[in-house]
Structure formats: C-alpha cells, structure tokens
Amino acid sequence: MLRARRLNSSMIDRIAHDNAIDTLSVWFKGRGKYLYHAVPRALYDALKTAESAGKLFNDHIRGRYYCEPDPARRRHRPD
Template identity: 90%
Template sequence: MLRARRLHSSLIDRIAHDDASDTLTVWFKGRGKYLYHAVPRALYDALKTAESAGKLFNDQIKGRYPCEPDPARRRHRPD
C-alpha cells in the first residue's frame, strides 16, 4: 500500500514509494500523476527532506528512470 506524502514544493504536490516494485509516484501540481520505475527508496527519502524537491527531482530523477503517466487516468486525458 502506498502512503502519499505532501511536499512543500512549487512543482510537486505529493510523492509515494512502493518498496515492492521500487516505483515512485509523483503528483505534479497542475500536471497529474506519474509513475517512475526502478527508483531506489533513498531518492524518495531524499525528496521528503530536500530543501528544493523540484531541483532534486530534476537533477536526480527526471530523464534517468522509466516514466509513464498514471495508467488509471489515461481515459481522462485528451488524445
């Protein structure tokens, strides 16, 4: 079970990590929910305490891990 944690960030609203699959779930402000695969728990922990979660995300996660929009929300997005 995922337990989401809110962040004080201008980019990210909430994050959650599934230890069983090493999946980081990120809820972006105004952009929806995305799943990042093979993300170590240590990066989730670092995001929780980062002075700038957005900077850490851009420097350490974005473009480095496989990503997909939340599949459950696919039906609600425009084509």
Template identity: 55%
Template structure:
C-alpha cells in the first residue's frame, strides 16, 4: 500500500507515496505520528488507524502532470 514516507519537521507535513495513487501530503502532522508510522509493524494499518481522515490532505500538485486525459 505505502511505498515511501517523508516528513518535513519545519512545516509539520507528512508525505506518503502510495503504490497505486502516488504522493499525498498531510498537514499539521506531529513528529510522533511520523515516528509511529516508521516503527509500525504494518504501515498500512497504522495509516488507516492514525492518519487517514485525521489530518488535512492534498494530492501532490506535480502528480496532475501524469494523469491520463479523457476526451469525450
């Protein structure tokens, strides 16, 4: 589910790269949550229990460049 994580301490933002959907950026995330994610036996379970729907989230703005365009 999760392929990579990174934390910006100055901005309190957590970046999570998902295998299927790419990078999402979570705001106002405490350092302890990032540390817990890194140490968790199951990153996916920790994400679902402690991060998902608990912090403001936005997709990586660079990700839009690679989305398929539909015409119709």
C-alpha cells in the first residue's frame, strides 16, 4: 500500500509514488485524485521538497505524462 505525503501547497493536497509501475498519484485540492503514468521517482522526490509544488508540477508533469482520474474513485450520479 502506498503512503501519501501531504504537501504545503495551495494546489496539491497529497502525492504518492508507486515505484513498481512508476505512477504518481496526485490529490488536487477540490478536484480529487489523478494518476500520472511513467513518472520517474525523481520527480516525486522533487515535489516533496519544492518551494512551489504547483509550479514544479505545471512545469514538469502536467501535459507531459499520460493522466487519468483515479479509476477506483466512486462517482455519484443522480438517477
């Protein structure tokens, strides 16, 4: 089981990295959890210590890696 790490960021609540499949999990504040595939561990480590995790994310991850909403996330829709 992955352990999520909380960040002091206005954009990102938590992050976790699965080394076995190089997947970065990102919990965005107010938007939920997304999975970014083939993200190297070094970027996860950089996010943990970045002065601005949001800027690092936007500059080096967003739009560069395949992303999908967490498929395990439940979606509640009205009938």
